[in-house]
Amino acid sequence: MPAVEKVIADLVIGVDHVGFAVQNLATSIEKWEQVFGATLHSREINQDQGVEEAMLRFSDGSQIQLLAALNPESVIGKFLAKRGEGVQQVALQVSNLELATQRLTEAQIPTVYPTSKSGSNKSSINFIHPKYTGGVLIELVQYSA
Ligand code: V0V
Numbered sequence: 001m002p003a004v005e006k007v008i009a010d011l012v013i014g015v016d017h018v019g020f021a022v023q024n025l026a027t028s029i030e031k032w033e034q035v036f037g038a039t040l041h042s043r044e045i046n047q048d049q050g051v052e053e054a055m056l057r058f059s060d061g062s063q064i065q066l067l068a069a070l071n072p073e074s075v076i077g078k079f080l081a082k083r084g085e086g087v088q089q090v091a092l093q094v095s096n097l098e099l100a101t102q103r104l105t106e107a108q109i110p111t112v113y114p115t116s117k118s119g120s121n122k123s124s125i126n127f128i129h130p131k132y133t134g135g136v137l138i139e140l141v142q143y144s145a
Pocket of ligand 1: 019046049051053065067075076078079082087088089112118119120123125127129130131135136137139
């Protein structure tokens with residue numbers, strides 16, 4: 001059993017966002033704006049991840065991410081087909097994603113990618129597989145300075 005205490009404890013800043021898989025991005029944005037009072041912060045296409053995503057913010061700075069599939073074979077497309085709409089990820093902001101990925105790998109905690117990928121708002125992202133975290137996909141996100 002590898003040592004898993006404090007693996008990335010000094011690198012985690014806090015919860016960055018909760019991500020929802022949605023069928024229709026425009027309708028979902030409208031719902032979060034109209035019903036819950038969130039404000040659209042950004043909207044972009046990430047071809048690498050096969051998603052169109054929107055980040056919405058509340059007045060305290062907390063964020064909701066809405067993820068729509070660009071095609072049925074994408075991660076979100078498969079998630080929607082298998083499970084329907086719902087929470088797809090919880091994202092933690094980290095101060096150093098490469099170091100976090102390295103430490104997780106050393107501790108034999110399964111990351112989805114060996115190195116960082118591009119995320120929204122010029123971030124770098126990686127993920128911890130849900131089989132390690134009680135069935136919840138954890139995204140790790142680092143924003144450029
Ligand atoms: C799959 N499973 C999940 C899950 N996806 N459990 C909780 N949350 C999820 N999101 C479970 C599924 O129920 C199965 O459990 C098992 O994992 C294997 O399922 P699968 O359908 O075969 O899925 P895989 O293995 O093909 O893919 C699972 C992984 C995939 C985690 C590898 O979702 C992935 O690559 N995720 C990272 C990329 C990503 O999520 N991109 C979209 C967001 P049982 O049946 O075995 O118990 S992009 C994004 O967030 C961006 C751009 C951003 O933030 O900026």
